[in-house]
């Protein structure tokens with residue numbers, strides 16, 4: 001019998017760690033699987049997904065730039081995917097329909113609260129960015145108990161749209177990017193912009209760092225380097241990249257597909273030791 005087929009769709013996708021993570025999880029349970037990368041340009045994404053599932057694919061992870069398209073083409077959508085308006089997991093249901101789910105926010109909060117032992121309750125949080133990545137984590141930060149969520153985006157309209165979608169004006173509100181120098185300090189600063197991935201430095205003021213500041217970049221490797229260097233120089237108490245989030249989001253997808261909860265820590269530690 002052929003092993004079950006899984007894949008991650010993205011563009012580019014060559015350096016994705018997802019195949020390695022899913023294979024390592026599968027080894028923990030003696031599960032045989034075939035997990036590959038599929039590079040699809042946006043115009044070909046929907047057709048490539050349909051082909052993959054028509055050929056027997058069981059599940060797919062979806063990364064940049066396809067998360068909104070994955071959400072749009074699914075037949076059913078989880079609550080987490082619906083509120084984010086994007087999906088990083090597609091699963092084929094028994095009746096053949098495609099289900100969309102988003103594990104990004106849950107993965108990030110679990111990385112912070114369980115791996116790094118942080119308690120987010122009562123924190124004043126600053127969310128930098130209002131694109132797909134920010135949508136994926138905003139609600140989970142509120143669910144984790146942050147007291148306020150200030151959303152700041154280079155284009156203010158996108159920040160306003162995210163705050164409107166959240167619909168809790170007493171807790172989640174926006175400020176202008178130009179005001180970052182004067183809005184004071186925060187306990188938690190989450191970088192959800194794609195600036196690092198694009199190789200651009202954000203030029204953030206040190207005044208954003210509060211006394212117990214925890215800084216988190218949703219990306220990892222070189223893309224997170226600039227933000228984490230800024231955080232440490234500015235005196236943040238903790239500064240983490242999103243490698244743990246990647247492993248946790250993968251674990252949620254793995255459990256959805258295989259019904260077993262993998263041990264993420266050895267996989268995370270192995271990736272941490274691996275040269276970028």
Ligand code: ATR
Pocket residue numbers: 064128129130131132133134153154155158192193194195198200202
């Ligand atoms: P992703 O899925 O990674 O979130 P996205 O939806 O394209 O990608 O969103 C990218 C985010 O990074 C946006 O919030 C974007 O700000 P704009 O809405 O103003 O474009 C932000 N971003 C990208 N480059 C940036 C930069 N140099 N400075 C500040 N914000 C930046």
